[in-house]
Amino acid sequence: MSEYLFQVQQVSKSFHVATADVPVLKNITFDIKREDFVVIFGPSGCGKSTLLHTMLGLEEPSSGKVLFLDKNLYNGVTEDERSDFRKQHAGMVYQQPNWIRSLTVQENVAFPLQLLGEDKSVALEKAKQALEMVEMLEWSAYIPTELSSGQQQRVALARALVTNPEVIIADEPTGNLDYESGQELMQLLTSLNKKARKTIVMVTHDLEYLRFAKTAVRMFNGQIVGVYDEKDQNKLMNEIKGKRGNGDFEHQAKPEKLEPSKNIQP
């Protein structure tokens, strides 16, 4: 078993729009180690969600290779196999949770296990444990939409955890939350990373959340332009503060001037 959860190698992705191919990911190479807490950040439209989708087997790259737990996702693997693999090994949280409205919180959390063929009573019991991990057990009998946005995201996290996946993938999980609830969710992710040793891969365009990362990955215009580990965080923060002082950081980022710390492909 390798130390890597993901190995993304020279991945490019173009979308065919009208009569042209539009490049969205450009020759991306990077790795994610087990038990890391990775925050991928960059301006809207730079390709963050597309990158996550290729890593999860949801979007086949135009070229390059993705290994997820050493499995080469797009080489001789059917879409159904990719889907099963993803359900077993990754738990996902999105900006806006999707609920089955006729089911309670506990039943919604149990649902991914039932999809994997688990007995209903076992699934409900495991759902209880997952709800306990996010401190939402007492809300089990509610309908999810009766809860606040912050509470719903905690339940969404329980649903992502219920299959006991190696990795939690979260795409803008704090996007709909107020400051307080956003901080709480980040603290919960931090504690899952530290105590339950889950690898976390999160995408955001909000620089506020970078301080929770063990590794921050900066994207710009379809490329990775910087990878910063914990000891580089101060440098990153100073860089960001400097740019913010001059106006809109996101649009002034000049990738060629960064000094990426490791493993960057131009």
Ligand SMILES: Nc1ncnc2c1ncn2[C@@H]1O[C@H](COP(=O)(O)OP(=O)(O)OP(=O)(O)O)[C@@H](O)[C@H]1O
């Ligand atoms: N299925 C698709 N067909 C055509 N273009 C697409 C498709 N999916 C994404 N794109 C384009 O790829 C680019 C990157 O999109 P992506 O959703 O990955 O950005 P993002 O960094 O996640 O942005 P945001 O922060 O707004 O979520 C955008 O220009 C988008 O319009």
Ligand SMILES: [Mg+2]
């Ligand atoms: Mg996105």
